Every structure is written in structure tokens, then in C-alpha cells.
Amino acid sequence: MVAIEGQNPGLAAAAEAAGRSIPKEARGLLHELAAEWADVADCRALEVVPLKGAMTNEVYQVRWLTGPGGEGEAEGEYRKVLMRVYGEGVELFFDREDEVRTFECMSRHGHGPRLLGRFPTGRVEEFIHARTLSAVDLRDPEISAIIASKLRDFHNLDMPGPKCVLMWDRLRNWLKTAKRVCPSDEAKEFRLDSLEKEITALESEFSGEEQCIGFCHNDLQYGNIMIDEETRALTIIDYEYASFNPVAYDIANHFCEMAADYHSEEPHVLDYTKYPDVDERKRFVQTYLSCSEGEEPDEQKVQDLLNSIEKYTLASHLVWGLWGIISEHVNDIDFDYMEYARQRFAQYWLKKPTIIACHADE
Numbered sequence: 564m565v566a567i568e569g570q571n572p573g574l575a576a577a578a579e580a581a582g583r584s585i586p587k588e589a590r591g592l593l594h595e596l597a598a599e600w601a602d603v604a605d606c607r608a609l610e611v612v613p614l615k616g617a618m619t620n621e622v623y624q625v626r627w628l629t630g631p632g633g634e635g636e637a638e639g640e641y642r643k644v645l646m647r648v649y650g651e652g653v654e655l656f657f658d659r660e661d662e663v664r665t666f667e668c669m670s671r672h673g674h675g676p677r678l679l680g681r682f683p684t685g686r687v688e689e690f691i692h693a694r695t696l697s698a699v700d701l702r703d704p705e706i707s708a709i710i711a712s713k714l715r716d717f718h719n720l721d722m723p724g725p726k727c728v729l730m731w732d733r734l735r736n737w738l739k740t741a742k743r744v745c746p747s748d749e750a751k752e753f754r755l756d757s758l759e760k761e762i763t764a765l766e767s768e769f770s771g772e773e774q775c776i777g778f779c780h781n782d783l784q785y786g787n788i789m790i791d792e793e794t795r796a797l798t799i800i801d802y803e804y805a806s807f808n809p810v811a812y813d814i815a816n817h818f819c820e821m822a823a824d825y826h827s828e829e830p831h832v833l834d835y836t837k838y839p840d841v842d843e844r845k846r847f848v849q850t851y852l853s854c855s856e857g858e859e860p861d862e863q864k865v866q867d868l869l870n871s872i873e874k875y876t877l878a879s880h881l882v883w884g885l886w887g888i889i890s891e892h893v894n895d896i897d898f899d900y901m902e903y904a905r906q907r908f909a910q911y912w913l914k915k916p917t918i919i920a921c922h923a924d925e
Contacts, residue, residue: 675798
């Protein structure tokens, strides 16, 4: 969920404020890391650059100027790491220890940045020298095809733990939390009392299908994907919501994220005219399936997956609608979570009749 901003007076002020607000334990860890690098003259002379676009945590680039002749990293001018300060209330969404175990497992298998150290309210990670994707990149046919291939590899990861679907339990747990934190007027506005019935209906609707279960990212928005411009290699980052789920849900969630631009002047505003059209969705699924079969996928398999994906968009809207409601009450990051939730629920109620009717006879 990160993208480095250009240098400007506002950013400089934000960087100075961020530097002052680094937790004491984090500062000590950063000093220890930098002290091990021979090309860093002063391990305490660190610069902190806030990275825009994070909605669960606060994320910063921390860097040290390297001395003359130092090897440094990438540009040869700075040593860089990424510092993640956990957002308030995240324990309501996922178990942080489970997330860290996933992160460490992914790192060991070369699928993400290395974990450099932890402090009570966050961690320090390897800084990946690659470009974070933008909202526009998701619509680029070449990049979309690379994402499809990478996502298939991700889904096939043999991760530890039970390989059972998590999404329905997550939805019910988040619904209970939303009811607990919401005042009565909000609960009425979002029809929270009717959502248990909606979740049960969706689970029943999908349970009869032959589904492919894989290790899913569950939050594959553009800010969680990085690309090496030279090699075109992709790295998927941020595994906070990752779990085993139907792969159709993960792809559906990715398609829904194409409506968002979290780096715009109104980052909470969603534009569903940007949801991929039939041809875009079909190209993505064909690439995704051909990665495993090594040849052109069967047309019926393509269509079956496309149908499942469309149905799982409904689950995606409920998941992130509830996330928005809860976040509004527990997170102080500058983002209009409540309006975001309204849009996700509005899309759910708008699309549900058509999607269910279209696939009723399948």
C-alpha cells in the first residue's frame, strides 16, 4: 500500500514530524541495523520519509546517507529500510502473530521482503528496490498478465496451517465487531441486523460449487504489488489478510480494487466504471489458467471461473464494507472509512439481484 512521494516542502515537514514520532524501541532497532553497515558513517543520522497510501498501518522509508565509496543499496547514495508502525485496532481484523509468521514464511521462500527486526508496535523490513504499481497499471494488459501469472504461483504456495476456507468465519466475526462498535443509527443505516442472513445466503449459494482453494492474498490492490522495471518481476507484499480461500474470491477482490485510486485527492472514492469489462476479465482468467496447464485452457473452465469470480465480488463488498465501518471507529489514519464502507455496501445491494439471477441456473 505504498508509493514514495516526490520531495516537496509539505513532505519535508511530514518527514521531520515522522522522525520525531518514531517509537523509542524502533529508533534503537534502526540504529543497531545501521551500525552493522560499513558504508553508513553515522547510524543515528537517519531520515524518515512517510509513504502515502497505507490504510491499515503507517509506513515509512527510513534511510541513511552512505559515505564516499560506499556500496550502499541500488542508487549508491542511501541505505534504505521500510518501517511499518501497526495501526490502531488491527487486532480486530487479524492475529498479528499469525501475520508475522506468514511474512517470515514468505520471506524464507523468496516471495517478499526480508524481516529485519521487530519492535512492540511494528517492524522493519527489507526495502524492495522496485516500483509500487499505480491504479492505472492494473489496466495495462502486459502488467495484468504478469499479475495473473504471479497470483497463480501465490495460490499454489504450500503454507503451514489448516487449508480451510476462512472468509465466512471472518465475515461473521467482523459483523459481530461492527455491531459492537457502531451506534444504533449507523447499524440501521448499514442494515447490520440483516447481514447475518446475507452471509448465510452467500455461503449456501457458493457451497455447492466445485471450488479451487488456495493460499489467497485477500487484499490484492495495486499498492500491494511491486514491479522491477528492468526484469518485469513482480513482488506481492503485505500479507495481513492472507489466508486459504476460494481462488475465485481473491481474483474477484482484485477486480473490485480496480475501482480505487488511493493516491487521488479523494482516496476513499470508488469509480466502478473502472471495473474490468468482459474481455479484460477473460484475458486475466485465461492467463491465470494457462500458467498451470501450460497450454490454452479449456473454454468451459474459463467460463466457470469467470462466473464464480462475479459471484464472489459480492463477498468482497461485504468484507471491505465491514472493514470500513470498524476502521472508522478504531483507526486514526486520515481516510474516510465510513464513506468507503457506504460505497461498498451500495455496490453489494445494487449488484446482488443481477448477479444472483444471472447465475441461478448454473
